[in-house]
Structures are given as C-alpha cells and as structure tokens.
Amino acid sequence: LGDSVAVFGFRSWGRKLVHVVRLKGHLERWSGRVAESFRLLEPVGYTRIGAAIRHGTRLLTHSVRLPNRLLVLITDGIAYDQDYEQSFGEGDTRKSLLEAKAAGTACVCLCIGSGVHTEKLKEIFGAANILAVDDPEQIVGHIRMVCKQAVASVSKRRLIPVDRSR
Numbered sequence: 001l002g003d004s005v006a007v008f009g010f011r012s013w014g015r016k017l018v019h020v021v022r023l024k025g026h027l028e029r030w031s032g033r034v035a036e037s038f039r040l041l042e043p044v045g046y047t048r049i050g051a052a053i054r055h056g057t058r059l060l061t062h063s064v065r066l067p068n069r070l071l072v073l074i075t076d077g078i079a080y081d082q083d084y085e086q087s088f089g090e091g092d093t094r095k096s097l098l099e100a101k102a103a104g105t106a107c108v109c110l111c112i113g114s115g116v117h118t119e120k121l122k123e124i125f126g127a128a129n130i131l132a133v134d135d136p137e138q139i140v141g142h143i144r145m146v147c148k149q150a151v152a153s154v155s156k157r158r159l160i161p162v163d164r165s166r
Helices: 032-039 049-062 086-102 118-124 143-155
Strands: 007-012 018-024 069-075 105-112 129-133
Touching: 007 049, 018 032, 018 049, 049 069, 049 086, 049 105, 069 143, 086 105, 086 118, 105 143, 118 129, 129 143
Parallel strands: 069 105, 105 129
Antiparallel strands: 007 018
C-alpha cells in the first residue's frame, strides 16, 4: 500500500536491560535478510511491555515524521519481568499506551493465542485497540478495521493548528 513499515523485536531482563532489535527499518524493502531475521526469532527473556511501547513511540515520533503513526504490538498479553508482575506490569503497560496516544501515536495490541481472557486484555490494554485471536489466520479478516479505528481515535485528539497570520 506504500505505507512505511518498520519491525522491531524486544526482550527484557529486569528494569535496566530492555533490548530492542531492528528486524526491518522504515526505508528498507522486504528482502531475504529481513525474512531470515523473522525465521531466526525465538522467545527469550521477559516481556517489559511498557518499555517496548515507549521505545516504539519514541522511534515513531522522532524518526518518522508522519501525520499518522501506528504502533502494532504483537504479544501474548502478559507483562512480566523481574519486579514487573501482575498489577505493576499491567499498570505500566496501560500508562505507556496512554503516553503513546497523548503523543499522537495510535496503538494496536495484537494478541495471538494468549490464553488471557479478552476482558483481562481490555483491562490491560484499555488505551489501545485490541485484536485477540487464537489462530494467526483470523488476523486477515480483522486487522484493517482495528488499525483504522486506532488511527481515527488518535487523529480526533489532534490539536487544531494556531493561525499565526493574525
């Protein structure tokens, strides 16, 4: 569709070690190297979701100066790390999503086969649009509408430019 897309992965080992790895840059075309990066992904470490959302929001805000920014977080829905469990991890995730929205970045949380109840996901990801599926095949029929809703919810919050000609 001509949209600029970047893909990053992340893992954490405590508050001071959140590692973000670029799989595909915004200006990079899909290639064998990018496909290989995806094939080599393995689950490792923990999931400090709030830090990943903040990093993604910063990248979109400062590196990609576009009027519509969308951050898609693919997750099992469980925010977990050392000293980052249950209500603390969930609260930090909610706060990071509110910060992203305030910065003009729309967020979609794509949860695949999480086993976490949908109502719990809505509680955790309240400031984002959620697409929870059991099978990746279900994404195709729903992702477009969820992304459109997310971008529309942020664009309604934009400030009206000040007329400086007066």
